[in-house]
Amino acid sequence: MQVFRLQWPELDAHVHVKAAEENPQVFDWFCTNLPTRSLQTHTVVAGYCLTSMSVPVRNPFPWTLDSLYQEDLVVLRPGRALLNMTIGNVVNLGFKWAEMTENMSYAVWSEVVPDDLPVLRKVGAAVWANMMSAEKRLIHVEFVAA
Template identity: 30%
Template sequence: MRERRIQIGWAELGITVTAELDGRNPALADALWNALPYRSLQGHALVAGHHLFHVAPVHELLHLPAEQKVDRRAVPDGTVFCSRLQHLGIKYGELTEPMPATPVGRVLPADVDALAEAGRAVWDAVYSSKRHVFAEVSRLGEAGECRVPRLRAEDPTVDALIGKVHAETERVWTHPPEELVELHEGRIASRAGSYETVLTTLLFVNGETRPLGYCAYGGLVRAAADGMPLDCLRQMARILAATPAEFLGYCGLQTLHQFTEGALDAAARMERRTDFLALMSQMALYVNCLGGWNLQLFPWSVGGHLRREACPA
């Protein structure tokens, strides 16, 4: 097996680490390798523990099969994962969530301390300072233009919609979407939020956006890739996506709502599963991008006084 090393850098932190793709889950590793280079907003786990993750602009991660799964808690620090949530994740310390994960490589031992330093800095950026930190991922020793990939459809109308979704995704990929900024600053045209509250609306928006990307659109992509009949895909698309998108539009994410309505209308007329797969994949990447920005902008530190109590042995 030829050696394949990737470089993961955070220019805002002045930290770079090198990881080796080690042959585990080769289909996922190949998809990641072929998508490089890219740049993405760096996130941090908010529940699971010492874990970095970001949305990887790799459509295939949504549906490619995994050959090996592990308990993230038990693997060495520095293990790199690709997931069906369209994430590239890296463990840098203790994890508590028993989630099966699909490893593709490992940060070199010499860089594990630097990785932990990056992890602590990203946690501060996500939880309190709200500083934007971006992961830059490339093949070791190579550089190139970082772009968001665009899929194609045979139907001209579907392809045009994919183009609009792609253009908006690329526009907000490294710049916070104005609609989310407005929402987080309390400017909500619909007046969503009982008794003028904002935090409640932010909480519900976060709680709807992530599963819309991870479960609804991601699930539709997997179902299409696995061969679900097109009639069933059409029905499931409206069942899974219409209501949450309508609610998010009411809360201020009108672009997402409009794209979803367009995607559902297009799906109702589609004759090719490949077109459905392309459109839902492009939508999944867009919604997952919004989800990443939601996590970055959300005022997590307002709950700083709430701390976990030690449980009796």
């Protein structure tokens, strides 16, 4: 099983990510773009989802989002990853870590391995607390080969 590592240096945490059954070609494509990194952010009103906006990629995204399998955020299992926008050589990604309330569908392409879900929840809670705090600090997320 091919995996990559999602890591947060400022939080001293990491998880392993594997391909989802749906859209495995997107996982394979993303792995050709490793390593890459961006700021870790969080959805604000739709529920609990770590988001990474404008993640740099070397290889442009070769599909249209409407050609990929999509899943509703409300029923998406925690740990599953979504891809919701591509612009040139950047992509926007999300990793659901708890309940979400927005009935929107996005392309699913990977998921955190089950043993690492407690770490994902811990990171999600820390990033959420950071987003809600008066003194925000920068938290980076790195996507690297495992």
